[in-house]
Every structure is written in structure tokens, then in C-alpha cells.
Amino acid sequence: xxxxxxxxxxxxxxxxxxxxxxxxxxxxxxxxxxxxxxxSGKSPELIMSIYSNGDKEDGRFTAQxxxxxxxxxxxxRDSQPSDSATYLCAVKWKGPGRRALTFGSGTxxxxxx
Amino acid sequence: DVKVTQxxxxxxxxxxxxxxxxxxxxxxxxxMFWYRQDPGLGLRLIxxxxxxxxxxxxxxxxxxxxxxxxxxRFSLILESASTNQTSMYLCASSGGxxxxxxxxxxxxxxxx
Numbered sequence: 222x223x224x225x226x227x228x229x230x231x232x233x234x235x236x237x238x239x240x241x242x243x244x245x246x247x248x249x250x251x252x253x254x255x256x257x258x259x260x261s262g263k264s265p266e267l268i269m270s271i272y273s274n275g276d277k278e279d280g281r282f283t284a285q286x287x288x289x290x291x292x293x294x295x296x297x298r299d300s301q302p303s304d305s306a307t308y309l310c311a312v313k314w315k316g317p318g319r320r321a322l323t324f325g326s327g328t329x330x331x332x333x334x
Numbered sequence: 335d336v337k338v339t340q341x342x343x344x345x346x347x348x349x350x351x352x353x354x355x356x357x358x359x360x361x362x363x364x365x366m367f368w369y370r371q372d373p374g375l376g377l378r379l380i381x382x383x384x385x386x387x388x389x390x391x392x393x394x395x396x397x398x399x400x401x402x403x404x405x406x407r408f409s410l411i412l413e414s415a416s417t418n419q420t421s422m423y424l425c426a427s428s429g430g431x432x433x434x435x436x437x438x439x440x441x442x443x444x445x446x
Binding site for chain 2: 263265267270
């Protein structure tokens with residue numbers, strides 16, 4: 222059973238701090254990784270995609286991928302109360318068969334004003 | 335921007351009814367997906383389709399069927415609705431095999 226693991230939280234950080242969200246996955250051959258943000262009662266929205274080892278930055282968000290250690294993380298700089306949401310990590314397994322993403326259960330982030 | 339439209343935001347149906355949830359995407363995406371999301375259980379894949387008239391079962395297909403007669407439209411059917419199918423239903427679409435999925439706004443379905 223291929224799995225994606227996230228700490229459910231809540232992760233609480235003060236406004237202006239860096240929030241660090243982590244995700245581990247079980248299949249070393251995984252090839253595509255995504256972070257989604259989901260506000261309560263809303264649908265997931267894509268924040269970042271990352272496909273190769275290293276860092277990828279987009280505004281206040283940085284995704285970090287380490288395939289050797291099988292983890293992917295999301296850093297949110299200068300956290301704002303509006304960043305309070307559940308963050309879902311999603312992984313695309315390599316090879317035929319499963320075309321859908323596998324999602325972690327999400328980490329709830331709370332940014333305290 | 336990708337637009338995935340689900341036909342209803344809220345829906346209330348009775349036990350035993352046949353229920354249709356509709357999803358339309360405007361980006362000519364090959365792949366379309368139906369998930370349900372329940373507190374504590376995360377997103378669970380029901381069915382997906384990778385082409386017109388093509389479908390594959392996901393993790394929890396029991397009690398559901400799907401239809402994809404046109405590329406832009408993917409329908410989820412609850413053959414005989416039961417109370418344990420009360421949930422948030424999310425439709426998504428994606429282009430190539432390694433592309434992200436884009437979600438519709440969701441349908442909150444209540445079965446009474």
C-alpha cells in the first residue's frame with residue numbers, strides 16, 4: 222500500500238513567522254509532488270508543483286523535495302492569518318496503473334495574529 | 335485558468351433515490367476524477383476516467399458508477415443512495431499524466 226504521511230497538527234505559528242509543513246511518502250519511484258491548500262468548507266486549491274530535487278520558490282511559498290529521503294516540505298514565509306487552512310500533500314506514483322494522485326490527510330495550520 | 339464546474343453546491347436526497355452529480359471542465363483535459371471527503375478520512379478516490387467512455391475504479395467504488403460520454407463531462411451516479419453516502423463530493427481534472435489536478439467547488443450531499 223503506497224502511502225503519503227502528514228502530521229495532522231494543528232501547527233500553530235505567530236503572524237510573520239515561517240511555517241514548515243512536512244510530508245513523507247512510501248514509494249521511492251514517485252515522480253510528481255503537489256501542495257494544495259484547503260480552507261474549511263472549500264475545495265483544495267493548488268499552491269505548488271515540484272518534480273525534481275531541491276527548492277522551488279513562488280512568492281512566500283517554497284517547496285523542497287528530497288527524493289533520497291522521500292520527503293517533500295512546504296515553507297510559508299511571513300505567515301499571515303489568511304494562511305490558516307489545511308495543507309494537503311499529494312504524490313503521483315511512477316509507472317502505469319494509478320493515474321490519480323494519492324493525498325495525505327493534511328496538516329492544519331493556524332497562524333496566530 | 336482551469337475551470338471545473340460542479341452542478342450543485344448543496345444537494346439533499348432521500349434514501350434509495352438515484353442521484354446524479356455532474357462535473358464539467360473547460361480545459362480539454364484527458365483525466366477526470368471523483369473523490370469524496372469525510373472528516374478524519376481525507377480525500378478518497380471513487381472513480382476516474384482517462385478518456386471518453388473509459389473509466390477505472392478507485393479506492394471506494396462500491397455503490398457508485400460513472401459516465402463519460404463527452405470529454406468535458408464526467409458524471410457520478412449513486413445507484414441507490416444510502417445515508418453513509420452523505421459526504422462532500424469533489425470532482426477534479428488534469429491534463430498529462432504528471433500534471434496537477436484541479437478541483438471544482440464540491441457538492442455537499444446529504445442523504446436523509
